[in-house]
Amino acid sequence: MIAYPDKLDLAQTPTPFYPLERLSAQLKELNGARIWIKRDDLTGAATSGNKIRKLEFLLAEALANGCDTVITSGGVQSNHCRAVALLGAQLGLNVHLLLRSDTEPQPVGNLLLDHLAGATINHYSPAEFKRLDSLFKHWTDHYQQQGSKAYSIPTGGSNGTGIWGYIRAAEELAADFARHSLNPQAIVHATGSGGTQAGLMLGCYMHGIQTAVKAYAVCDNSAYFVHKINADLKDWKRRYPSEIDISSLKAAATCDDYIGPGYGQAGPEVFEFIKQLAALEGILLDPVYTGKAFFGLVEDIKKGKYANDESRDIVFVHTGGLFGLFAQQQNLGY
Numbered sequence: 205m206i207a208y209p210d211k212l213d214l215a216q217t218p219t220p221f222y223p224l225e226r227l228s229a230q231l232k233e234l235n236g237a238r239i240w241i242k243r244d245d246l247t248g249a250a251t252s253g254n255k256i257r258k259l260e261f262l263l264a265e266a267l268a269n270g271c272d273t274v275i276t277s278g279g280v281q282s283n284h285c286r287a288v289a290l291l292g293a294q295l296g297l298n299v300h301l302l303l304r305s306d307t308e309p310q311p312v313g314n315l316l317l318d319h320l321a322g323a324t325i326n327h328y329s330p331a332e333f334k335r336l337d338s339l340f341k342h343w344t345d346h347y348q349q350q351g352s353k354a355y356s357i358p359t360g361g362s363n364g365t366g367i368w369g370y371i372r373a374a375e376e377l378a379a380d381f382a383r384h385s386l387n388p389q390a391i392v393h394a395t396g397s398g399g400t401q402a403g404l405m406l407g408c409y410m411h412g413i414q415t416a417v418k419a420y421a422v423c424d425n426s427a428y429f430v431h432k433i434n435a436d437l438k439d440w441k442r443r444y445p446s447e448i449d450i451s452s453l454k455a456a457a458t459c460d461d462y463i464g465p466g467y468g469q470a471g472p473e474v475f476e477f478i479k480q481l482a483a484l485e486g487i488l489l490d491p492v493y494t495g496k497a498f499f500g501l502v503e504d505i506k507k508g509k510y511a512n513d514e515s516r517d518i519v520f521v522h523t524g525g526l527f528g529l530f531a532q533q534q535n536l537g538y
């Protein structure tokens with residue numbers, strides 16, 4: 205029995221889990237596998253995606269610490285920041301977003317929702333963003349001087365507390381697998397700040413799931429994720445001492461072949477895939493995270509990288525991100 209820390213009840217869970225029959229039929233012709241989808245894009249309407257699972261634990265800690273303000277950071281189209289802005293409004297907390305803006309920020313997609321949620325927003329250039337720690341400190345001191353107490357959430361909510369979200373999601377997956385008598389060969393998802401990956405890896409270990417966790421990077425390379433996931437796991441162990449031996453986990457397995465031009469930028473093949481999957485299965489992907497990851501998975505299936513005699517089942521965890529699509533709709537060619 206796992207002793208979870210306190211959490212808020214914010215996400216719509218358990219999320220649906222089912223096979224993508226038409227896509228799988230297409231892949232079968234290519235000696236492919238059977239793809240199942242875990243719909244974590246349905247964890248909420250405006251608060252949808254993977255971040256809300258982490259925020260159930262992080263915001264519980266913020267409230268338990270008596271904080272009235274939350275400071276967090278991310279890219280200008282951050283799904284995480286959008287979820288924090290809306291959940292903060294839902295809980296009556298002030299939200300302050302530190303956003304990395306490479307170009308003049310347009311109030312579209314997630315940024316539009318940040319504004320609607322009433323968040324305080326500061327835009328910083330990539331050069332300024334390199335001093336992120338001092339920006340957090342500056343604003344924390346600012347709120348303290350005003351008699352407020354701010355709780356800081358790192359980019360993507362990925363730290364020892366946030367990863368509980370996907371430890372718990374792994375428990376849900378264990379129930380999904382049992383219901384369908386499945387023993388999939390891989391659980392696949394997009395990785396950015398590493399918390400989903402760390403949580404799934406640790407969660408599978410804690411819940412006795414043998415399936416490998418395979419992530420597709422959208423920005424940094426695979427070596428970065430080995431390091432980042434180790435750091436998050438160590439942070440978890442430090443905050444929540446237990447018998448669990450994190451050194452027995454395998455190193456993070458991350459594919460960095462499909463990052464494309466860079467973070468937030470996808471090639472035409474990803475946009476084409478987004479259109480195909482929407483029409484084939486009614487599943488909406490985004491160009492920043494899930495589009496790249498799902499495209500990468502299908503390409504790798506075609507290349508035979510998932511050929512496995514024991515299990516042809518592969519699970520794609522859809523981590524959300526829909527609003528990012530509206531910030532790039534010109535790339536869809538309509």
Ligand SMILES: Cc1ncc(COP(=O)(O)O)c(C=O)c1O
Nearest residue numbers: 283396397398400493523524525
């Ligand atoms: C839609 C979406 N998918 C995947 C990820 C990656 O999750 P993580 O930051 O936990 O690696 C993010 C956030 O970065 C996201 O917004």
